[in-house]
Amino acid sequence: MHSLTERSPVPLRTPPGGQAATFALTALAPASWGTTYVVTTHLLPPGHPLFAGLMRALPAGLLALAITRVLPRGDWWWKAAVLGVLNIGGMPLLFLAAGRLPGGVAATLGAAQPLLVAGLALAVLRDRPTVRGLTWGVIGVIGVGLVVLGPQARLDAVGVLAGLGHTATMAGGVVLTKRWGRPAEAGPLTLAGWQLTVGGLLLLPLTLTFEGVPQRIDAGAVGGYLWLGSMGGLIAYTLWFRGIGKLPLGASAPLVLLSPLVATVIGIALGESLNPLQTLGFALALAALLAAQLNTPNQIRGGRNR
Template sequence: MTTATRSTGYAGTLALTALTPIVWGSTYAVTTEFLPPDRPLFTALMRALPAGVLLLALTRVLPHGKWLGRAAVLGVLNIGAFFPLLFLAAYRLPGGVAGVLGAVAPMFALGFAAVLLAEAPTRRKVIAGVVGVLGVSLVVLRGTVELDLLGVLAGLAGAASMGAGTVLTKKWGRPDGVGPLAMTGWQLTAGGLFIVPLAVLIEGAPPALDGQAVGGYLYLGVIGTALAYWLWVRGISRVSATSVSFLGLLSPVSAAVIGWIALGQALTALQIAGLGIALAATVFGQLPSKPVEAQRVLPVVPRGDAEREAKPIAPELVSVARS
C-alpha cells in the first residue's frame, strides 16, 4: 500500500469519525425543542439503553470472559458516568461553562495516552488542546460567570471519563471476530444499565411522552447514539486515540451553528472567531508528526560484481509515522 493510499484512508476515517461530534452538537436543539424538560437522566437512559439493546439484537454477539468486565468499564466511562456528569455540570453551571470544561477532554486523553499507551504528548497536540479550549470559550461563554464547585468538578470528571474511555477503547481493542458495531452495543447497554437506578432514584417514574418526544428520542437513540457511537468506536480502532479526542471540539461548534440556523440564535463576531479557532485547533490536533521520507533501500553490493550492480533495484516505501 502506497503512502498516498494510506494518507487518503487515514483522512477518510477521520472525516467519518468527525460526523460523531457534529451529530452530538444537535443534542441541545433536539432536547430543548422536542423532549420533556428537566429529565436529563431519563434522556440519557433513552439515548443509551434502547440503542444498545438494538445493536445487541442485530449483531447477536455477547461479551464473555475478561470482556464482560472490560465492556462494563468502557460502558460506564463512555456512557454511564459521562452522561450524568455532563448533565450535572450543565445544570449547575451558567451558560457554556460546562462546554468549556468538556473541551478539556483532549488534554485528559493526552495524559491517559501517555500512561496507558506510552504515547508521549507532542508539543503540537498540547498547543492544539489549549487553543481548542480558548476557541470553545469564545463560542459559549457570556459575560461574567459564577462558578459552582460541584458543577466544575462534575464537568472535569465528565471530560476525564470520556478521555479515559477513549484511550482504554484504543488500548484494549476488540476481541477476535468482533466488529465495532457489537462493541458499541456492549458499551451502550452497560452504560444504560448503569444509569437506570440513578434515573429512578433521582427523577422517579418516566414522564408521559407525546409524538414529538418519541420522535426526538428515536433521533437521539438511533442517529445521535447508535450510529454516532459506532463511528466513534470504529474511528478509535483505526487512528490515534488522541487524534480522535480532538474531534470532540467539533461538538460545541456544531451546536452553535445549528442554534444559529435552526433556532435563530445570533452569533457575535467574537463567537465566529471562536468557531474558527476551535476548527483550527481540531485540524492542528490531527496533523501527523514529521513523516518518514520515502527511502530507496539499497542492498550492499560486493565490489567488482558488475553484473549484480547492473540489475535495477526496486524502491520500498517506509510507512508514514502517525501521531
C-alpha cells in the first residue's frame, strides 16, 4: 500500500450528455439508503445501532483499502478523518432513528438535508442559493411529509433527534466534500474507503464499550449486514462521492429525497397504501427532485484541494 501525493484537483467538468448518466448513478446511493429502514426493522437484531453502523462501515472500508492500496498524505489525513466522522461516524444515529421511528417518518427527517446543505454552502462555499432552489427544497420536504406524516405517525423524541443529527452530519459532509474535492490520484472508491475506515474505527471502541456483539445473529441478519455493507455502504458511498464531485450541489443534494420515497414504495409493496393526500405529497416530492436537475450548470465550482 502506498501513500498518495497531493496534486492538482480532479477535473470537475462533466462532458456533454454525461450529467444524466452521472445523475442516474448518483441516485442509486440514496435509493439504496431508503432500504435501511426495512432492513433494520425486519432483519437486524434490535437495540444495536452502533454494531449496525460498524458492520456497514469497517469491513467495506478495509475492503476498499485492500483494493485501491492508496493511503492519504499530508493534510488529507485530517481531511479524510473529518469527512469520515461526518459522513460515516454519524451512521448509528440513522439506525437509532430507524429503530425508534416508523421507516417513513425516520426517512422524512433526511428530506431536510437539501435545505441544510444550502445554508452550509452559503457559509462555507459562499455559494448563494437561488430562490428557485430553496422553494423546491421546501416543496420537497412538504411533499415527503405529506407521504409519511399523519395522525398515525409515532414520534419518539430520541428517534427524531437522532434522525436530525444524522441529517446534519451528512449535510456537513456533502459541503466539505465539495469544498475539498479529492487528490488527483484518489478515485471515488479510494475516498469512500478512507472515510468508511475512519468511521468504522471510530465506531469500533464505542460498540465494544456500550453495546457489544448481539447475542444472536441469524441468517437474515447476516444478509442484512451484507446488504448494508455492500450496496448500502461501499457501492453507495463510492457512487455518492463520485456524484458530488461531478454534479452541482443544487442537483446532488435533493437526491436524498429518494431515500424516503424508496422507503414509501417498499411500504406499499409490503401492503401499505397511499391516500389522496399522500399521493399528492409523493408527486410533489418527485417534482422537487426532478426540478433540481433542470437548468443546472454543467461546470461546477468548488472541489479544490486547499
